[in-house]
Amino acid sequence: MVLLPQYLLELKKIGYSYHSLQGETVALQDVSFGVENGEFVAIVGPSGCGKSTLLSIIAGLLSPEKGTIVVNNPDGTLHYPKVGYMLQRDHLFEWRTVYQNVILGLEINHQMTKERLDYVNQLLKDYDLETFRDKRPSELSGGMKQRAALIRTLALGPQLLLLDEPFSALDYQTRLMVSADICHLIRQTGKTMMIITHDLSEAISLADRVVILSSRPATVKKELPIHLTLQDDSPLAARYAPEFQDYFSQLWEVLTDENRD
Ligand code: ADP
């Protein structure tokens, strides 16, 4: 008997359309794939294909029009995993200090408990932001802002992290460092992560599996499991792995084939 992987979340034939006076835009059609507990899944696809719509559905901000999401928690409970959603821009408020920004979610959700605040203080130390806690966001580097946004997302203790092109506002060099750095930090927490990116190299270097979506209406074109042989754990190591180029070519082929359709 073959044991199928037990998915934390299983998307089954998800469909979604936007309706306006001008008519209907079908964004997602029959999107089906699963996410294992603790897995990092990258989602790539042409611009405007429906990636952000898909993440909003998984976050519970939009309800799917068609299809279902099945939940299998490791402890057997049926509740939907607690989600942390981090958007493209860091959305830190300039009128608040770094500390006031990272506790914002706790404030809004009335969860300013000692336990949560201790956790935030620990994250500030771990992410080298301790000495910047009373600064304003504009005084931080791009990478520091992303780390602050991540702390704010982690403060509420999410089990599933959804990141929508979180590094796209950073310049290329910063992006290489910060993306590897942040993913390394998230891996240590054992959380499950889904990340949208338009950068194929980033997808290969960060994820356990890449899901490639078609152009709109998005549907899954291919799923590519990634296994890299790493020499060391530097941020660039993944990009020098012997398998890297082959994965890149495979993704490129599916995406360019998609654009020709
Ligand atoms: P992606 O993140 O892949 O770039 P989106 O999920 O943001 O794509 O959008 C998918 C499609 O749905 C696009 O054609 C977009 O114009 C349309 N769309 C997104 N949000 C809305 C909305 N609120 N109302 C109407 N159409 C929308």
Ligand code: MG
């Ligand atoms: Mg988007």
